[in-house]
Amino acid sequence: MxxxxxxxxxxxxxxxxxxxxxxxxxxxxxxxxxxxxxxxxxxxxxxxxxxxxxxxxxxxxxxxxxxxxxxxxxxxxxxxxxxxxxxxxxxLPFGHVMDIVTSIINIIRAAPFQHRLFKTLLEDYDYKMKNSRSHLASRSPMAQQSSLEPVASLFVNPITIRHEATETATTTARIISSEVGNHELEIVDLKNDIILQAHATDVDFWKLVEKDRFPLLRSVAYKIKSCFRSTYLCESLFSTMNNIKSKNRSRLTDSHLESSLRAGTSACVPKMEALVDEIQCKKSH
Incomplete structure (x- = not known):
């Protein structure tokens, strides 16, 4: 949100x-x-x-x-x-690859002499790689640009755009294109604002944009920012659920599981003192 x-x-x-x-x-x-x-x-x-x-x-x-x-x-x-x-x-069947890698590692680590030879080989390889990096750094920018032409053509040619990317771009354009005239007026005012232009490259630029003057542009900025979020919370939920639903706790109710997941993944810090004050302590009789 x-x-x-x-x-x-x-x-x-x-x-x-x-x-x-x-x-x-x-x-x-x-x-x-x-x-x-x-x-x-x-x-x-x-x-x-x-x-x-x-x-x-x-x-x-x-x-x-x-x-x-x-x-x-x-x-x-x-x-x-x-x-x-x-x-x-x-x-992909990687079993035969991992078997070969494991056998090679066992051979290298079997004897100290073979281990030292392998370290010498790695040092020699690293020296050659350093020379290659210095050679690439000395190349002219034009030579580097020519090597990137095949990659750049993928972005220039619209035929190579996949259907899903086209659909996403169309949806984004449909969201932004509503009330195009009013958007254009706000864009003109935004470009002519000297103070905002001075902070155009700031990360918190949209915090400086006034809501009363640019309501439509701020609305578009809200929607675009909400789209690019992390899936960490979703992934951590499954990891936490696997830990909670162990073989000793296999009969959890839906509400109990939800409460446990909320406590395990929430970024909110509980106010323990307030929670304790709400509970009536048992008095000795």
Whole structure:
């Protein structure tokens, strides 16, 4: 969530258990029901980030697709990330490679003499690499630019842009292009403001932009900043859940699990003294 002063807060909102089916429509229904219960303003939602499961990223019946069909949701962007490392470990057979690497390491570490020879080889290789780096540093900038031409052509040629990137860019343009005329007027005023231009490269630039003078530009800045957040909280939730749901605690209720995850991942520091004062102490009889 992005606040008026452009500070960002990331916290666990709710864990929604699915007891039966896990279709995109089922996820959408339970999400919208709980959003109405807690009073979540869906109109302020700017982006949806999910994993690459078909129930999430399906073009027709996926969770993000069903949300975009609903008029209660604004023009939002959807991003689906995939754990490439996990796929590589499952698909690519690396057993024969690791066996060879392990045997080579065992041979090198078996005798001190072989270990010293290997260290000498690494030092000689490092010396050659230093010479190569100094040679590359002495090359002219034009030679370096010519070597980057194939890479630059990927960005210049619009045909190479993938469909997902095109869809994301189109959604971003649709968000920004609403009330284009008013946006252009605010952009002109922003460019003519000498004080703001002096701080144009500052990280906290948008904190200096007045809300009364540039409401539309600040609204766009809120949406764009909220899209580029980390997935650390989501990943840490699964790690914490694996530690909580051990073999000795396999019969946790949904509410107990949610409370444990909230306490384990929240950045808020509990006020222990206030919590203790609210509890009535047992008096001896």
């Amino acid at each position: 992005v606040f008026n002063d452009f500070t960002v807060k990331e916290e666990l909102l709710k864990i929604l258990p699915l007891k039966k089916r896990t279709r995109g429509e089922d996820i959408y229904n339970i999400f919208k029901t709980n959003a109405a219960e807690i009073g979540l303003p869906l109109k302020k939602l700017s982006a949806i980030t999910t994993d690459a499961a078909s129930t999430m990223k399906g073009r027709t019946n996926g969770f993000a697709a069903v949300c975009k069909k609903d008029e209660c949701f604004p023009n939002l962007m959807s991003h689906h990330f995939i754990h490439q490392e996990a796929l590589c470990a499952k698909i």
